[in-house]
Amino acid sequence: MNPLLSVHEVSKQFGGLTAVRRVSFAVEEGEMVGIIGPNGAGKTTLFHLITGFLKPSEGDIRFRGRSIAGWKPYRISRLGITRTFQIVKPFAHLNVLQNVTVAALERSATLREATRVAEEVLEVVGLAGYRDHAAVDLPIGLKKKLELAKALATRPALLFLDEVMGGLTPGEVRDMIEVLKQVRERGVTLCMIEHVLKPIFELCPRTLVLQQGELIADGPTEEVMRRAEVVEAYLGEAISDA
C-alpha cells in the first residue's frame, strides 16, 4: 500500500539560493513525526511545498499515491492535508466560533452544520469558553489553540503544525501536548515543526532533522537526537544565537 504522504527528491530554489535540497521521506497513516533544525534550515519552506503555498522546483509529492505537487493550497486542503501557520493571524471581523466555523465550511452542507462542527472542535481544544470573544484579542497561547482548532475543523487526515508551541509558557506547552495527544487518538496523522524539543520527545516517536535545506537525519527520536551531526547543527545555532 502507498504511504499516506511521500516526498520524493523535492527541491526548492529561490534564485540562486537552494532552500530545500532533494528531500525525500514518507509518512505512514497514524504517525507523529517531529521536524527539527536550526533557523533557516528550510522547515517552513518544506511545509509550504507540501501544502501548495510554494511550487517545488524539482521532485514529486504524493498523497495516498496521487501526485499533488504544484496543486493550489485550497485543493490540497480539501484533499485532507491542512497546516497551521507559524505566525497566527485569526480572521479579523470574526469571533472565535466564527473563525473555526469558516474552517468547517468546505466539508459541511450548511452553515449550521459547520457551526456544530466548530463547537465540537472548540470543546476538544478547550476554547469553548471563549467562543464569543473577538479572535484578534486573544492572548498568544489561546491564539495558537485557535489556530489548531481551525486546522482540526477541516477534518484533516494529515496535519502540519508549524511551531504551535512557540511563545507558550511551560504550562501552556503541557496543555497543548495533551490536546495533541487527543488529536492523535482521533486518527489524525501529525507532522510538527518545533524549536522546543520537549514536545517532540513526548509526542513523536520519529524525527526528521533538516539543516541548510538538506535532510540530515530521519529515524527514532532518541537515536536521532544523539547523532553527532544533529548535536552539531544545534550547537552551531546555539553559538550564533549567543
Next chain:
Amino acid sequence: MKEEKGALSKSASAVPRRGLGWIVLAAVLIALPFLLQNEIYYLDVLIFFLLWAAMAGAWNLAGGYGGLLSLGHALFFGVGAYTSSLLFVKLHISPWIGMLAGAVAAAILGAFIGVLTLRLKGPFFGLATIAFSEVFMIIAINWKDLTQGSQGINIPYTPGLANMVFDSKIPYYFIALALCALPYFTAKWLERSKFGYRLIAVRGGEAAAQALGINTVAVKVTILVISSALTAMAGTLYAQYIAIIEPLHEFSFALSVQMVLMSMIGGTGTASGPVFGALVVTFLNTVLRDVLEGAQGGLQAVVYGALLVLVVLFIPEGVIPWAKRQWRRLAGRVAS
C-alpha cells in the same frame, strides 16, 4: 477581553422588537414620497440619497465585505447607464430590460477584471479598476457614432412604465428604494451564509483561508461580479432619472471615490454603513448648496475632505460600527 459579536450573528431576543422596527421603517419609507409630493426639491434630494446609498452599498459588498479596494466602480455605473440608454435610444428596448442587460454587461466586465487581477497580490486590482474606467471614458468620448461623445445621450421624455420615464418623481423614488434595498439585503445575507463567511475570511487573511480549503480567487471574483451588477443597475436608474448621461461624469474618478467615501464614513463591511454615509453626504450636499449658494464646487470638496480626515483619524472603522460599540458599552454599564 471584550465580548464581540463580530461582523456576523445577532442575538435572538432582539427579534420581536426588531420586527416592529422594520414595520415602522417600511411604513415611513412608503409614506414619505406621498408626504413630500409637493416638495419636489426634497423629494429630489431623497431620490439622490437612495441612489447614492444603492451605489455605495453595491461598492461595499466588494470593497467592504470582500476587502477589494476598487477605485474605479464608476466603470460599472457607466456601463449600466450607457447599456440601457443605448438600447433604449437606438433600439427602443425598454430600460427595464436595459437595466438587466447593463447588469450582465457589468458582471462580465467585473469577472474579466477579477480573473485578470485578483490572483495577484498587491495594489493591481485597485489600479486596474481605475485604468479600466479611464479607458471606458475615452471610448465613450471618442466613439461619437455610438455615444455622441462628450455631448452625451438624451433620454427622450416619453412617460410610461415600459419606458421607465415618469411625469411624477414618486416612481423613481420607489425604484431607487428597491435598488438601495438590494445591496443592503445582500449584505445581510452575507452575514449568515456560507459564501459570506468565506468572503469575510478571505478579507481577514487570504493565505489562512486557502489553507482551510477556500478557493479565495473564486470567492473574490464572485463578489466583484455581484457588486458590479448592482452598481450598473444604479447607473440605469440614474440615466432614466436625469435623462442625460455624459462620459465625463459617468466614468469619472470622482464618482468612484464618492462610493468609497460614503462607505468609509458609514463603516465598510456593514450593511447600514453605506446608507448612513450616503445620508451624511447628501445632507452635507444639500446644506452646503443652500449655505454656499453661488460658491464654487471646490469648497464642497474641501468640506468632504475634512470630514473624511476626521472620520479616518478618530473613528477609522466608520460611524455605524463605532456607534454600535458605544451603544453596547452604554447598555453594559446600565445593566451592571
